[in-house]
Amino acid sequence: MAIKKINPPLIITPRVVPKFDNIELDETEIETAEDFRTEHFTLSELERACKIPDNLRPNALKLLENLQIIRTNIGKPISILSGYRDEALNIKVKGAQNSYHTKAMAADIRATDIAPKDLYAIIDKLIREKKLSEGGLGLYTRPNGWVHYDTRGFKARWTDY
Numbered sequence: 001m002a003i004k005k006i007n008p009p010l011i012i013t014p015r016v017v018p019k020f021d022n023i024e025l026d027e028t029e030i031e032t033a034e035d036f037r038t039e040h041f042t043l044s045e046l047e048r049a050c051k052i053p054d055n056l057r058p059n060a061l062k063l064l065e066n067l068q069i070i071r072t073n074i075g076k077p078i079s080i081l082s083g084y085r086d087e088a089l090n091i092k093v094k095g096a097q098n099s100y101h102t103k104a105m106a107a108d109i110r111a112t113d114i115a116p117k118d119l120y121a122i123i124d125k126l127i128r129e130k131k132l133s134e135g136g137l138g139l140y141t142r143p144n145g146w147v148h149y150d151t152r153g154f155k156a157r158w159t160d161y
């Protein structure tokens with residue numbers, strides 16, 4: 001007797017109903033949540049020096065999401081040396097005028113066991129592969145160097161040599 005193929009029974013998985021189903025969270029509310037984090041980063045890591053104003057939060061969240069992509073790709077811890085800077089701090093540390101750090105779009109980073117020049121190359125590759133937002137990428141090779149990455153949206157590359 002031929003085996004007749006029948007469609008499997010439709011299995012209905014009960015949906016988890018949120019407690020406050022009638023409250024719609026729009027993006028703005030999510031972005032202003034105090035506890036925003038990606039798998040490996042929290043917003044507070046970008047605002048160790050200066051508190052990020054509410055209007056710059058979306059920039060900071062986009063930056064964190066991109067840093068998480070780098071983190072996931074390299075599989076090594078990343079430390080954020082400098083994240084958001086207000087104008088006063090930016091002047092104090094002799095940052096570039098209109099630095100993307102003052103827009104919460106930039107981070108100076110270092111990765112465990114990866115030399116800054118290698119981290120720079122990895123990030124550049126991720127951008128070329130369109131896995132990461134296009135932006136500014138700077139290599140600082142001085143002892144204990146670092147990599148600057150920002151999400152300015154257009155390509156900029158520089159090194160300190």
Ligand SMILES: [Zn+2]
Pocket residue numbers: 101106107108148149
């Ligand atoms: Zn920087």
